[in-house]
Amino acid sequence: MLGEGILKGLAETAKNFAGSFVSAERMTTVEYPEERIAPIEAARVFPFLVYDGTDWESGMRCVACQICEKECPPKCIYIEKSKDKKPDAIGKPQFYPAKFDVDIAVCMSCQICVEVCPFEAIKMDTEFELSTDDRFGGLLLDREELSKSNEYYHQIHPTEAAVVDARLTEGRAKADAKTTAAAITGAIRGAEIPKRPAEGGD
Amino acid sequence: MEEGLKIELGKQGVFVTTIEELYNWGRRSSIWPMQFGLACCAIEMIATTMARYDLARFGAEVFRPSPRQADLMIISGTVTKKMAPQVVRLYNQMAEPKYVIAMGACAISGGPFKQGYNVLKGIDRYIPVDVHIPGCPPRPEALIQAFMTLQKKIDGQNLTGEGRPRHLDAEAQGEFPVPVQGEHDLEPSSNRLVWPLPMKTGIRD
Amino acid sequence: MASNPYFSLAVLFVAALGFGLAPLGLAKLWGMVFSPPKPNAIKNSIYECGLESKGDAWMQFRSAYYLYAIIFLIFDVEAVFLLPFAVAFTGLGVAACVSMLVFVLLLIEGLAWAWAKGVLTWA
Amino acid sequence: MSLSGLEKEKDRPEGWNRPRLIEPDGEGELLEIAMGPHHPSTHGGFRMDVALDGERVIRLKPVFGYLHRNHEKIAEGIGYLGSMPYTDRLDYICSLTNNWAYALAVEKLTGQEVPERAEYLRVILGELTRVQNHASSIGFLIQEMGASGTPLMYAFREREKILDLFEGLTGSRMMCNYMRFGGCRVDAPEAWLTAARKVVAGLPGFVDEVDRLLTGNEILMARTQGVGVLPPELAVNAGVTGPMLRASGVNYDIRKVDHYGIYDRFNFRVPLGDHWDVYDRYMIRMLEMRESISILEQALKDIPAGPVMDAKAKIRGFRPKPGEAYGRIEAPKGELGFYLISDGGPNPYRYRVRPPSLINLTVLEDMCLGSDVADVVLIFGSVDIVLGEVDR
Amino acid sequence: MKTIEEIKAAIEAAVPGAGVEVVPNASPSGQHSLRLEPSHAFEVAKFLRDDAELALDFLSNATGVDWPDKEVTEKVKVKRLVTKTVDGVEQSAEETVEESRKRVEPGCLEVVYHLFSMAKKHGPVVLRMKTVNRTDNVELPSLTPVWRSAELQEREIFDLFGIVFTGHPDLRRLLMWDAFKDHPMRRDYVDPDDYEYEPTAHEQVLARAAAHTAGEQIAGASAGAIPGGGQEGIGGK
Structure with missing residues (x-):
């Protein structure tokens, strides 16, 4: 009879209305500021620079090789190399970025910089509450604002951080083995002028 | 007090x-946003009004199609040079007191499409923007957090004296000229009263 | 004057009028003191989906719409007549009901004729 | 209407595939209105200049370009990998099928193989994208008919579950940037697969719920049956693809025609319509959701272990040999194709996207002529377009 | 489906004097294409669509490609009078000398059509057409009367590349606004100068900005010029 389809639809919405008091599955609203959705581990918003230890300047893993600057599709990373060197994550003296700006008003959070970075120096953060009314200052993050500790990285991406740490410790082990081997050959030759250590970086 | x-x-x-x-x-x-979706951020804006994030808790789920009845324009998506005159005209046609949220990287600075010839590098070249939300697209929670930022900003406005908002002070700029589509680009390419030439032009040579 | 039977009615009327006009007056006062009107050419232009509106809306349109509007008007006026009847409905006798029924049925008969003539369909 | 009728195209009158002229009935003037860039029914910045005789549509000229973001010009400036996140923003409701089409085109250009598990993951994510796209498009279609919100709420409740799966695997709800040339970026952990199985188990219940809510609804039937009819010869000649084409009774599904990916391992049917109107397009999307759910169940059941990325695949310094290739897939909106010309350099020489939404709009005027203004909104909604893909 | 040579033969049989040539495609996709002469393109298109065996009733994709003028250096054997002094006697002799000479190969605008068959479900037949040059003679016959799906795509190619399609029912700009003058997808297009605030500008963005400011410095306009050297020109901070 006429109206039978509409009644079936109304029954459906009535069931949903009654169900919303009873079954949690039908009550999907998450009252954001008070109640939050469980953070999803693989989430990515904006990049950040990882540093080991406590001091962000010396512990920074980035060696300013500028691969991420070239590969970034919207071109929102700007790097300037430092003049002097400091030991990097594996302990080899490398350059470090004197200036590392990310313009989060352009960044499309596509994580290609993370994918192409050979030094595990840049990872994706999950912090998304960044709305601001300051156009020029608030949206251009410089080196200091970007740097976050490795512990923080373990906090937001535990499994990925563990894999990265394993790779780094293995790298350090290989580097130590190489330096000890170089030290032994160096000692044997003794009188010979030691060659300049191989240039690191790109 | x-x-x-x-x-x-x-x-x-x-x-x-x-x-x-x-x-x-x-x-x-009770800020009533204008129904004004442009691109991907519009889908996240719609998702914000749906059951899971529920913008109604902030009194803003009434999306008014016409600018006359809206207080807030959420620019969610890329403002192209073909769409820019329409956006500025709609902003002018909104009743005072009116606010603008630039949602997403494209609305703030042209975002990933900044190198495009038909993309306006940020809507704040023509109209004043109150809250910027970085992200591409920003999560629905980020839009709700931007609503709370805007609400704090409105709370901070005083009625008289120096800091009073634009709609309460007679001399403040009421009209934002609509750009004309010329032969190669929009003329004028930006509205100096709204888009101050930044202290440093930022071009690194 | 105080004992005049209609005095209470006058007070109620003034209160109703005040209750109605006070917000408008307050809004006008607020507008003049705090937020001055700032009309400009673009703000006053006709809203047409963000474009400048070309042509004007005053044009000849099909006669079917005019008839549709007239029939709506008749039933709108009829509703106004029904209102006092509905308010005092409990206190009235059968005669009043029958007369009101005749009034309503006359109009419905007019509508049926119009519908049969096909005035309501303009596809 | 079988396809055999197409062979007789030779004896068709000249200009049979042009929109037919509608004579106003001469009583009043024509009202020229612009259902303009800012209009509640136009899914974003899209304009239709409509000439009306009273309520009937006499002429309808669509105007595009309000979201022309120069995707192809930017793609000529950045490398092949750099364009992958831009493909998410083409059809921003189904980002994974865009990735897949682009990856397929580049793999055809370079002759790259894809491991088994990656093919399965691509099918799973592609079909999940199709389900949430069809659910959203039905929700938007009924929303424009006047049911403000209810069906859209149901559709988006389901879409949020699927977006949580995408975020769990790729990291972003809408902009997944997940597929690479020769496989996928991240392997799906077992926990994700169980979560996916749970969501897919709930999908048939959702489709039945929407079916009960809408399919028998008299208002929906009255408003959409017989509206926006698209005859099959015109659909084929105008290059219409996807659910709109199958609603016009033409059996052409690229998953069955091109046999790309591993679709041959799953048995699924291709629903066809026989009234060629808006109601058929609605029903085709409902039935296609059921077919996608059956594909998902089969794919999730027998997904093999193994590598997700081909060993020889290169991320940086990717320079395909000079040549050109056109790769296409069955995206939820139609045939999404990428035509790449490589000159041996790191950047593509020419990068062209075949937008199903834009080409499906070629016949918008033919469908809307003679119908009422209110139906124009419905017919436009039934085409199911996304502006990012129309204007690129 | 027939191979590309068979299709070429079928076309030449059906449309005498069609002037079709096969353009090989080096990539593993193996999608070779047929270059048509613009003069006969319309008849060939109608034949491809109406032929019972080919039945290419579905034009899937129409693409514009811009091939700018190329500088080709090639080794040329040139006879050159060479005067050699042999033990004090002037002798001039004809000698062929290898010379590399720069020759500018004129560019062209090209349209590529991908055809499929929905009736017979077989794969892409690729047609190509070239214009005479890139400046004044850029007409090509429109295939919209044969396949309606070319209508919007040809309008887009006209808008972004500037190829004028004769016989197109409604050739207007599709994507850019009507007052727009240049054709932006051409490789020699310089986009408008809007590089005021670029906090992370490097490489390409600087090159494009330099293209404008160099122009302005020559024109002497000081407004948009880049401030003095040094890095402090970073916005904000």
């Missing part, structure tokens, strides 16, 4: 407020 006295009176059941607080509270609790 220091806070301590107000709280004490509140305990006794006497509620004291000023016209300014009442005025701001009234406006910020």
